[in-house]
Amino acid sequence: GAVVSQHPSWVICKSGTSVKIECRSLDFQATTMFWYRQFPKQSLMLMATSNEGSKATYEQGVEKDKFLINHASLTLSTLTVTSAHPEDSSFYICSATGPLIPYGYTFGSGTRLTVV
């Protein structure tokens, strides 16, 4: 139980285009979704926190107009990287939490974004 499906697992896009990453909770209600970014040999850095039905809260230094987060339902949250640039190339991963989840957190499998 407590599975989060994240898609796509990898994507290559051209500079200037937008990319949408989806995280779906398959068997539980994800009341909160955390979005992380991980650069090579670095730790997972929190980008934003979103609660279902509310606007996301972004961490300092993360542009909310560039990284659009939608969490309109208890089973789906999306992160859209708008006008992607090569420096946005990274590993993006979601983590969901909600009531009844043991240990509180379930991770998606991650999306490796390469902007060329």
Place this chain on the structure above:
Amino acid sequence: RKEVEQDPGPFNVPEGATVAFNCTYSNSASQSFFWYRQDCRKEPKLLMSVYSSGNEDGRFTAQLNRASQYISLLIRDSKLSDSATYLCVVNKRSGNTPLVFGKGTRLSVIA
């Protein structure tokens, strides 16, 4: 100062060796502590929670010292399959708050 700091590594050890990972955290209000394992290009996976009384799961032993804000992980009789990056993770409080990750320590177990 980073919220969670770990040994920079990498650690290269032979099979059967015992290896220890150290971690310190800066926020004394932190309430939950974990060790996660991350394989290359994969999501982190929970290895074990860490309790003040210390806890053991097979070859893995975790310790927490709240006074010194220090967390450790000991792996005994290391296997090739233990090769991964080990992440020290802290949560400020229980509930809907994000996990804070250390940079991780890379372990390579060599035959």
